[in-house]
Amino acid sequence: MNFYGVKAIYNFEMSRMRRTLMQSVLSPVISTCLYFVVFGSAIGSRMGDIDNIAYGAYIIPGLVMLSLLMQSISNASFGIYMPKFSGTIYEVLSAPVSYVEVVLGYVGAAATKSVILGLIILATARLFVDYSILHPFWMFSFLVLTAVTFSLFGFIIGIWADGFEKLQIVPMMIVTPLTFLGGTFYSIDMLPEIWQTISLFNPVVYLISGFRWAFYGVSDVHIGISVGMTLLFLGACMAGIWWIFKTGYRLRS
Amino acid sequence: MQPDISVKNLNKVYEGGFQALKNINLEINRGEIFALLGPNGAGKTTMISIICGITNMSSGEVRAAGFDIVKDYRKARETIGLVPQELNTDSFETVWNAVSFSRGLFGKAPNPAHIEKVLKDLSLWDKRNNRIMTLSGGMKRRLMIAKALSHEPRILFLDEPTAGVDVELRRDMWEMVRKLREDEVTIILTTHYIEEAEEMADRIGVIRQGEIILVEDKTQLMSKLGKKELRLQLQNKLEKVPGELLLEPVELSDDGYELIYTFDSQQEQAGVARLLRTLGDIGIDYRDLRTRESSLEEIFVGLVHEPAEG
Numbered sequence: 241m242n243f244y245g246v247k248a249i250y251n252f253e254m255s256r257m258r259r260t261l262m263q264s265v266l267s268p269v270i271s272t273c274l275y276f277v278v279f280g281s282a283i284g285s286r287m288g289d290i291d292n293i294a295y296g297a298y299i300i301p302g303l304v305m306l307s308l309l310m311q312s313i314s315n316a317s318f319g320i321y322m323p324k325f326s327g328t329i330y331e332v333l334s335a336p337v338s339y340v341e342v343v344l345g346y347v348g349a350a351a352t353k354s355v356i357l358g359l360i361i362l363a364t365a366r367l368f369v370d371y372s373i374l375h376p377f378w379m380f381s382f383l384v385l386t387a388v389t390f391s392l393f394g395f396i397i398g399i400w401a402d403g404f405e406k407l408q409i410v411p412m413m414i415v416t417p418l419t420f421l422g423g424t425f426y427s428i429d430m431l432p433e434i435w436q437t438i439s440l441f442n443p444v445v446y447l448i449s450g451f452r453w454a455f456y457g458v459s460d461v462h463i464g465i466s467v468g469m470t471l472l473f474l475g476a477c478m479a480g481i482w483w484i485f486k487t488g489y490r491l492r493s
Numbered sequence: 494m495q496p497d498i499s500v501k502n503l504n505k506v507y508e509g510g511f512q513a514l515k516n517i518n519l520e521i522n523r524g525e526i527f528a529l530l531g532p533n534g535a536g537k538t539t540m541i542s543i544i545c546g547i548t549n550m551s552s553g554e555v556r557a558a559g560f561d562i563v564k565d566y567r568k569a570r571e572t573i574g575l576v577p578q579e580l581n582t583d584s585f586e587t588v589w590n591a592v593s594f595s596r597g598l599f600g601k602a603p604n605p606a607h608i609e610k611v612l613k614d615l616s617l618w619d620k621r622n623n624r625i626m627t628l629s630g631g632m633k634r635r636l637m638i639a640k641a642l643s644h645e646p647r648i649l650f651l652d653e654p655t656a657g658v659d660v661e662l663r664r665d666m667w668e669m670v671r672k673l674r675e676d677e678v679t680i681i682l683t684t685h686y687i688e689e690a691e692e693m694a695d696r697i698g699v700i701r702q703g704e705i706i707l708v709e710d711k712t713q714l715m716s717k718l719g720k721k722e723l724r725l726q727l728q729n730k731l732e733k734v735p736g737e738l739l740l741e742p743v744e745l746s747d748d749g750y751e752l753i754y755t756f757d758s759q760q761e762q763a764g765v766a767r768l769l770r771t772l773g774d775i776g777i778d779y780r781d782l783r784t785r786e787s788s789l790e791e792i793f794v795g796l797v798h799e800p801a802e803g
Contacts, residue, residue, distance in 0.1 A: 242567070248597025252590075259585055327581030331640070334545040334575050335598040336567040492549050493507060 245337040249345025250352075253319050257353050264315070265357055268307045272361045275303050276368040279425065284369070290427050291458040296369040300362070301452040302424030305386065308358045309419060309444070312387050313411045316350035316394030321401055324490075333492060339485035343395065350391035351384070358383050371455065378463075379454035385470055386447055392477035399490050418444045423452075428460045443473055495559055496520035497648055497679040498544065503553035505539055505703075513539040515703040517553070521696075523647075524677040526670065528684065528694035528711075530793055536703040537683040538578060541650050545575045557648055571600060574646030578653045580633045584626035588617055588636055591625060592643045599644035611639045614669065631662045638669070648679045655689060667693055687793055691715075699793065714792065722785045723754040723765055728778040737775050741768055752779075 257264045280296035287295035323329040332342060365371065373379050401407045422444030428436050439445050440461070450466025453459035459466065484491065498521040505514040514536045521527045531537050542548035544555055546566060555562045560569035583591060592608050612618045615635040620628060628636065634654070641649060651670070655663045663686075670680055670693055684690055690697060690711070697714055699707040707714070730749040741764070744753045752772075756764050772779065 242600040244597045244600050244602060248594050251597075252586075252594050255586075255590065326583065327577075327579055328583055330545075330547050330575070330577055330581060331595060331598060333547045334570060334573065336570040336600050337598065338567075488549055492547065 242335075242337050242341050245335060246341045246345045246348070249332070249337075249342065250349045253315075253346060253349030254352065256319075257315075257349075264311075264353060265360065268311055268357060269360055269364055272303050272307050273364055273368070275299070276365055280365075280369040290430075291456070293456050293458065294370070297371040297456075298427075298452075299425055300365050300369060300371050301455050302419070302422075302448045304358050304361050304365075304383075305444070305448050305451050306416075306419045306424055307361055308354050308383065308386055309390050309415050309447075310411055311357050312350060312354040312390035313394035313397060313415060314407075315353050316347055316391040317398035317401065317407050317411075319346045319350055320395055320398035321407055324398075329491070339481070342485075343392070343481055347388065347391045347395050350394060351387040354387040354391065355383055358387070373455050374457045375454045379451070382447075382451045382454055382470075385467075385474070386451070389470060389474040389477060392474065392481060396477060396480050396484065399484055402490070415444075418442050419448075423448045423460055443469060446470060494522065496556075497523045497558055498681065499554075499556040500540070500544070501554045503540070503543065503555060504551045505536075505543060505548070506551045513703050514543075517700075517703075517705055519698065519705060519708065521679060521681060523679055524674060525695045526674055526680045526682060526693050527696050527698060528682045528690035529698045529700060530684070530687065530690060531700035535700045537700055538652055539703075540700070541575070541652055541681070541683065545573055545650060546570055567600075571644070572647045574641035574644065574649045576637045576641045576649070576651045576654050578656065580630065580637065582625045582633055582636065584624065586625055587622050588612065588625060588628070588639075589621040591636065592639050595640040596643035599646075601644045607645065608643060611642050614672075615639050616665070631658045634658050634662070638666070642673075646678070648681070649673060651680060651682045651684075653683055653685065655684065655686060663689070715786070720786075720791070721756050723756070723768070724783050724785070725752045725754070725772070725779040726750060726781040727752065728780055731777070735775055735777065737771050738768070741771075743768070 276296070279299055284294070284296035284299070289295065290298045323332060337345075397407065397410050421439065422442050423439070428439045428445060431439060446461060446466040446469035449460040450463055450470065453463045453466070483489070498519070500517050500519040503514055503517040504512070506512045517536075517540060529537050529540070539548060543550045544557060544562060546562060546569075557569040558572040560566075560572070562569045586594070589608065589612075592611065593603065596604070596608065609618065612621055615638060617632065617635055617639055620632060625633065625636065634657075638651075638654065655666055658666070667689070670682075673680060682690065682694065694711050697707070697709055697711050698705055727750050731745055731752075732749060734743055734745050734752070738752075742755050744755075745751070746753065754765070754768055
């Protein structure tokens with residue numbers, strides 16, 4: 241195990257986050273705070289409870305998950321795309337590091353950043369909305385698991401992308417709509433039956449449902465299914481990365 | 494003695510079917526400076542990229558410091574430092590962080606004293622806290638070398654290291670390369686500046702259209718393939734080469750005041766004596782004579798423009 245190699249990549253990526261604090265942390269925190277102000281405090285106070293939870297508190301897990309997914313993908317995809325773009329990837333490819341170590345460095349740093357951001361958003365939410373966490377251990381575990389899974393997904397996007405536009409396409413065109421339609425602002429039980437069935441094909445439903453269960457003990461789908469689906473997606477991302485390094489797809493000609 | 498770099502039957506065919514390397518066989522010894530010369534697109538960078546692990550080979554076997562670059566890639570890569578052609582840097586990082594990153598990446602524990610030495614040797618110490626984007630092109634080139642030396646490699650690849658740098662920096666780099674050789678670092682150099690190879694290399698390899706067409710000790714190469722030229726400045730103008738000299742490799746300059754006699758470096762000097770004797774016999778006087786040896790550049794140009802066999 242090239243421990244120093246993993247540490248070098250990890251520290252390099254974390255230092256990039258410190259350099260871009262405004263963009264990496266402040267910007268998503270402010271965006272999420274606006275949601276809390278508008279939907280939590282302003283409109284939320286006029287909305288009815290869902291599953292006996294005040295609307296402002298009900299949307300917190302979904303909004304944290306929205307930022308977590310977007311930032312995990314963005315951090316990891318930029319992390320690996322930038323060396324490809326600038327040409328410095330030659331150094332990683334010629335170094336005595338295995339692909340597992342490369343992934344540990346890049347994805348580890350991206351997931352760390354996302355978890356830190358998720359915790360900051362949670363702390364900030366306290367300023368606007370009152371909420372409780374019923375299962376803190378599971379809440380944190382879900383946070384980490386989701387951050388790692390979507391950082392792996394972001395890593396794949398970063399390797400696949402051959403331009404900045406492609407880096408943005410998947411988060412903006414796919415992940416954001418799936419998150420909005422995945423129960424961030426409502427329970428899928430509130431939808432007509434046909435849309436409930438269709439919603440079950442949205443993987444983000446399972447993430448938000450599981451995360452909300454950790455907060456309030458209520459969920460759209462069973463917690464076991466939520467964890468299982470997240471692990472399934474994690475496994476699919478790991479398989480994708482294994483294939484990328486095995487074939488050298490867009491890395492080694 | 495086991496070579497530091499051993500390449501056997503190396504082939505590279507890109508996806509589109511273009512064969513960049515054709516059955517390359519090459520051995521480079523420990524502590525030597527090997528210059529790989531070839532025109533653009535000849536396969537120099539492809540070969541270096543394969544040895545360093547950046548590009549996959551299609552077939553063949555490559556060993557670095559005795560380690561197979563595929564099966565034992567970690568040990569092989571630990572021994573190699575690469576200075577690529579392009580100035581690829583992380584613009585927002587500081588010089589110190591960038592060099593420390595490279596050392597860590599290659600599995601070496603932090604060693605600020607070594608980084609300091611490398612930066613001082615390359616006149617980058619004063620810039621250690623500067624962001625890379627603020628450095629000049631020459632400074633960036635030094636930084637690339639510092640990064641490659643950060644993990645104390647025993648094999649160093651310099652892919653066009655002095656492209657676009659000023660004369661002073663080029664001389665500094667040559668000096669640095671010589672110092673590295675004193676430390677038994679094996680250096681593989683590709684360059685377009687033939688004088689660079691002439692100045693530094695122990696052996697020369699010439700690659701053309703993906704094939705190594707020659708590997709030779711530099712001195713032997715220059716003596717074997719080099720040409721010598723004897724120029725005689727005549728007292729009186731000649732209209733044409735005298736008939737007595739038609740069998741000799743003699744040309745007349747355009748103005749008719751100079752006879753140019755070309756001969757192989759290795760050839761015995763008897764031809765010169767015979768020529769001078771003949772000139773005396775037929776009454777052609779000359780007021781001056783000078784000789785000149787062909788440069789490595791001329792040899793190189795001659796080699797790469799020879800038609801390929803087959």
